[in-house]
Amino acid sequence: MPDETPPRSVRDRVEGLTRLIRYHDHRYHVLDDPEISDFQYDLLLRELEALEARWPALAADDSPTKRVGSPQTFEGARPEGPGEALAPVRHTRPMLSLENAFDREEMEDWFRRVQEGSGTEEVSFIAEPKIDGLAVEIVYRDGVLSVGSTRGRGDEGEDVTPNLRTIPSIPLILRTTGSPPELLEVRGEVYMDKNDFRRLNRTLTEKGEDPFANPRSAAAGSLRQKDPSVTAGRPLHIVSHGPGEIRGLDFSNQTEFLEGISDLGLPTHPAWWICKTPEDVFQRYRDLLEERERLPYEIDGLVVKVDDYGLQARLGARARNPRWAIAYKFPATQEVARILRVEVQVGRLGTLTPVAILEPVLVGGVKVSRATLHNQDEIDRKDIRIGDAVVIQRAGDVIPEVVKPITSSRTGKEKRFRMPRRCPSCQTKVILPEGEVRHRCPNIDCPDQVRGRIRHFASRSALDIEGLGVKLIDQLVAEELIRDPSDIFFLRPDQIEALERKAEKSTENLMKAIEEARGRPLHRVIYALGIQDVGEVAARDLADQFGTIDKLISASPDDLEEVYGVGPNVAKSIHDFFLLPRNQSLVTRLSEGGVRFPETVRKEGDLRGRVFVFTGTLPGLDRSEAMGLVRERGGRVSSSVSKKTDFVVAGEKAGAKRKKAEGLGVKILSEEEFRRMLKLPKE
Ligand SMILES: [Zn+2]
Incomplete structure (x- = not known):
């Protein structure tokens, strides 16, 4: 390493970075109120590390880079309660x-x-x-x-x-x-x-x-x-x-x-x-x-x-x-952006959701310009105002959310937000059901709700009707050709063609897509119904468990709770859904429209939705390998036995877990039975 004197600009940057990192350390460790994401913090630390590696003379003994604990895993909050530090x-x-x-x-x-x-x-x-x-x-x-x-x-x-x-x-x-x-x-x-x-x-x-x-x-x-x-x-x-x-x-x-x-x-x-x-x-x-x-x-x-x-x-x-x-x-999921204004969306279930319209910002490589504020309670609790700089968080494919405002950067011009008293889509008076935090539009024929239900129904992970996009749905609803999703299956080509000088070819393609949708697997139809709290995974598990739509419709809340991942609330919402005459007739109309609700048949060796627990030693099997085999076939491995466990694979010296399984009536498999189930060669 040549003995060079670092240029002034480098010295300034090292000083600046050190100051910045210390400031954020304090916010994180002492105040437990970080202003930047872990990712942004890491970038600062790495830049400092890189500069110190290049110019060792600048690496001070008390540099933040010399600590053993890294900030991501370092403790968050200071000790709570009376007294000072723990021993x-x-x-x-x-x-x-x-x-x-x-x-x-x-x-x-x-x-x-x-x-x-x-x-x-x-x-x-x-x-x-x-x-x-x-x-x-x-x-x-x-x-x-x-x-x-x-x-x-x-x-x-x-x-x-x-x-x-x-x-x-x-x-x-x-x-x-x-x-x-x-x-x-x-x-x-x-x-x-x-x-x-x-x-x-x-x-x-x-x-x-x-x-x-x-x-x-x-x-x-x-x-x-x-x-x-x-x-x-x-x-x-x-x-x-x-x-x-x-x-x-x-x-x-x-x-x-x-x-x-x-x-x-x-x-x-x-x-x-x-x-x-x-x-x-x-x-x-x-x-x-x-x-x-x-x-x-x-x-x-x-x-x-x-x-x-x-x-x-x-x-x-x-x-x-x-x-x-x-x-x-994983890619960073938090960033800072300013709220320009707030819009209110009406969902397919009638829920009114305030959405922050943001100055666009990249979060984990994806441009974000809208983030949910959830409801009025959340806005009040977090004290989020229009004009605030806020921390936004993106998680997977779901819509990003506003986590909190950065109050230190307020100018005094920020405005509070109030939920409108009438539905922005149909002008019906908004209600706030007792004990709930989300305002709702009670009008089930509200255009936004109708459009939302149909969009969901035709979306890619539901019945995937190609060609039935947002614009066409809006037109069909506006012309009252569609009031609920089952109407899709009664559409005639001439009705669509009359709609928007559509080329014959595209109408033909749409009719073909609708025909294909009639034969979609049961789990996609269940998901498409739009039952509250039933996502794609739950829909799949329900189809695997019940096999047919009729069995699902007649399932009791207790039957429903037996499904892995379905808790009491979800069970109730499924049960309530099928109790409503409106939804019963939706299923009937779908069937009359040619939707086939194919039965879900479990293939030999298909463990989808099945939950396994391993305990004790399996002399002829490597445990992690066995777990891998279960997962490969769609099953899940859990570490504890509950009533949702389907099988406990018990080897030698199996103890408490085996006892618990016996108590709950969970099926216990020996290594040999497990091998047979997975069609593995005999040891
Ligand atoms: Zn409405």
């Missing part, structure tokens, strides 16, 4: 943070470094979902939980033992048949489910307390309490995913470790994958990115590790990160 705990081995990769290129670079460092191209990787929670370490001595701590700065965290003890899924004593290991330090992530997070925020708001910004800070805030009884009242979960110091047990790779601690009663990821090649990793990443929204908890990427512990040790660590692991992050 410190030193980690036997430092809890390193992971390096991040933001795109394919950075991952390929990492794969190359790993292969070079290990001297072989045949490296086996393990990929685990990266749950967005609070990193902790739990220490078991002679099988008994002795200390639990947060990651803290990496070398030293905070004592949260009494708080961790209140999390029901954390065993206080390890489940062993022989003598327990002398020492087992396990690292994991404490997190909160998305639904529980929403419920908690509602409760906090009702009590006049500040809500949490996201599930991660809710988990952090709930765990870092001075009073463990507060933690006990919070719905926290944990996944264990890494070893600290261990004595009395021997694991040679991560797979063995995860299986081993799972057998000891520690909760692990419901899913993880062995990847033999980088291409496998990319495939898992794409799959998980797609599945992300359907998971009950938030994940922000895929953690990829070298599976073999010997190889891990050879690769070692550099300053802050192990070289054998990386966090392959």
Whole structure:
């Protein structure tokens, strides 16, 4: 490295970046009120790292780049309740943070470094979902939980033992048949489910307390309490995913470790994958990115590790990160934009939704100019005003939402928003049903609602009627040729042609598309009906479970709740839907219009919608391989037994899970029966 003096502009930038990072650290760690996304923060940190690498003289001893903990996994909220800090705990081995990769290129670079460092191209990787929670370490001595701590700065965290003890899924004593290991330090992530997070925020708001910004800070805030009884009242979960110091047990790779601690009663990821090649990793990443929204908890990427512990040790660590692991992050989902005005939309179910029209901004590579404000209550609770700069968040394909205003940048010219008293589509007086937060237009013939129902019905994931687009639907509704979705199947070519000087060819194509729609699989028809809370996944599960539309219509709420992923509320909304004469006649009219509602027949070996739990050791089967086989055939693997479990595959030394399955009447399979079901060769 030549001994150059860094130019003035570089020195200024390093200073500026350091100041900026410290400011955002403070907002994040102390105020628990970040202004920028993790992604934006990372960019700042990486720019500083790059400059320091190029000009080592500029790397100050107290530079933000020299901390062990990375901000994504660093604790969020300050400890709550009376008193100051929690007692410190030193980690036997430092809890390193992971390096991040933001795109394919950075991952390929990492794969190359790993292969070079290990001297072989045949490296086996393990990929685990990266749950967005609070990193902790739990220490078991002679099988008994002795200390639990947060990651803290990496070398030293905070004592949260009494708080961790209140999390029901954390065993206080390890489940062993022989003598327990002398020492087992396990690292994991404490997190909160998305639904529980929403419920908690509602409760906090009702009590006049500040809500949490996201599930991660809710988990952090709930765990870092001075009073463990507060933690006990919070719905926290944990996944264990890494070893600290261990004595009395021997694991040679991560797979063995995860299986081993799972057998000891520690909760692990419901899913993880062995990847033999980088291409496998990319495939898992794409799959998980797609599945992300359907998971009950938030994940922000895929953690990829070298599976073999010997190889891990050879690769070692550099300053802050192990070289054998990386966090392959999902695209950023938060950005800042200004609200220009607010529009009110009327949905197909009559719900009025205020939508913020934004100065366009790129979020995770997609241009966003509208974001939902949900309802008046949310707007009031978050104090969002027209003209505010706001944090917006995009998640998957759903419409982005406004998370919160950046109040520090207000000018005083911002205006409050009030819901209109009449429906913007049909001028009917808007109602706010008792106990609900969403205003509704009660007029079921409201043009916007009718259009919405038909658009949904014809949309690609529903009956996919090509050529029946938004414009044509609007015309057909305006001419009163269509009042409900079943009318589509009674349309005549001359009616369409008369409509807009349509070419004969396009009318012909539309009639063809309508004919094709008559034979769509049952699950798509169920989805197309537009039952409240029934999305594509639930529709598929319902079709798999009931097979025919008649069986679904006559299902009781109890029958419906048996379906994986269908809770009491969804069951009620399905049941209520089919009770309405209007909807009964919709189904009849569809059938008269030639819609065939084909029966869903389960193919041999098709495990779609079936839920499996594995327990005990399967002598002839690799457990992760068995789980993979189930998933390949469309089944799901869960870590705990409930009444929604279809099969428990019980191997040798199966304990509590087997008992629970017996109690619930869940079918228990031996390894051999499992093999037969999946048509695997005999061992
Ligand atoms: Zn209306």
